[in-house]
Amino acid sequence: MADVSARFPWPGKYKCAISLTFDDGLPSQLRVAVPLLRRYGVRATFYLCPSGSNWAGKLRPWRKVAEEGHEIGNHSLSHFCSCNFPFSGRCLEELTLEEIEEDILEAQRRLESLIPGREIRTYAYPCYQSYVGRGASRKSYVPVVARYFLAARGVGEKPWPNDPLRCDLHYLWSWPAERMSAAEMIGLVEQTLMKGGWAIFTFHGIGEGHLPVSESDLEALLEYLSWREEVWVAPVAEVASYVAKRRAHRQARS
Numbered sequence: 001m002a003d004v005s006a007r008f009p010w011p012g013k014y015k016c017a018i019s020l021t022f023d024d025g026l027p028s029q030l031r032v033a034v035p036l037l038r039r040y041g042v043r044a045t046f047y048l049c050p051s052g053s054n055w056a057g058k059l060r061p062w063r064k065v066a067e068e069g070h071e072i073g074n075h076s077l078s079h080f081c082s083c084n085f086p087f088s089g090r091c092l093e094e095l096t097l098e099e100i101e102e103d104i105l106e107a108q109r110r111l112e113s114l115i116p117g118r119e120i121r122t123y124a125y126p127c128y129q130s131y132v133g134r135g136a137s138r139k140s141y142v143p144v145v146a147r148y149f150l151a152a153r154g155v156g157e158k159p160w161p162n163d164p165l166r167c168d169l170h171y172l173w174s175w176p177a178e179r180m181s182a183a184e185m186i187g188l189v190e191q192t193l194m195k196g197g198w199a200i201f202t203f204h205g206i207g208e209g210h211l212p213v214s215e216s217d218l219e220a221l222l223e224y225l226s227w228r229e230e231v232w233v234a235p236v237a238e239v240a241s242y243v244a245k246r247r248a249h250r251q252a253r254s
């Protein structure tokens with residue numbers, strides 16, 4: 001990607017955008033990530049699956065997280081992934097577009113009832129996978145997601161951030177952050193700054209649980225982000241909303 005900062009103006013003093021996203025509502029996110037984000041004044045996006053019989057009770061702490069200014073996003077109800085994973089029950093290769101749509105919409109109803117008055121505006125593809133069916137009958141479910149959401153997060157290649165003028169808002173690239181060192185994450189932010197792009201990091205466990213990053217690496221990243229003034233750190237919905245408006249504005253002028 002060539003330097004887009006000349007052709008895409010980020011708001012005010014900012015020269016690029018970074019979104020930090022956390023998946024699956026893991027306990028270490030509530031216990032470690034949320035207090036760290038508070039300490040460094042950084043707002044993030046948390047993608048939740050409101051599943052299980054006690055989903056409302058289990059997810060109640062996230063209401064306060066939303067009140068602190070973080071975004072709560074939809075990560076589907078059943079977290080369907082490829083049948084090729086050994087842990088899969090029902091799985092993407094066996095599903096229809098109608099079934100995946102119903103699963104996402106039930107998650108949406110539940111999340112919106114959990115956090116009243118707050119619209120759920122973005123989606124994260126479980127396991128980053130965005131299809132149903134297999135072989136000749138395999139279909140993308142990105143168009144289903146695009147009907148209901150402002151934006152959605154998938155996975156992409158390093159070190160390429162999203163180009164705000166060219167990326168698909170309904171399959172945004174993100175970088176899985178598990179086992180990354182602070183130096184590696186900070187290096188990727190510096191490259192994003194150089195390119196004027198929008199980078200999204202995906203976190204799971206913090207210091208424990210699946211796909212973990214260490215607490216000290218996350219803290220060092222947050223400390224750096226709170227100091228690096230040209231970097232706009234905001235939830236996915238806020239950056240997506242800005243990008244969509246700028247694109248509409250450009251189109252109206254051309």
Ligand SMILES: [Zn+2]
Nearest residue numbers: 023024126127
């Ligand atoms: Zn997940």
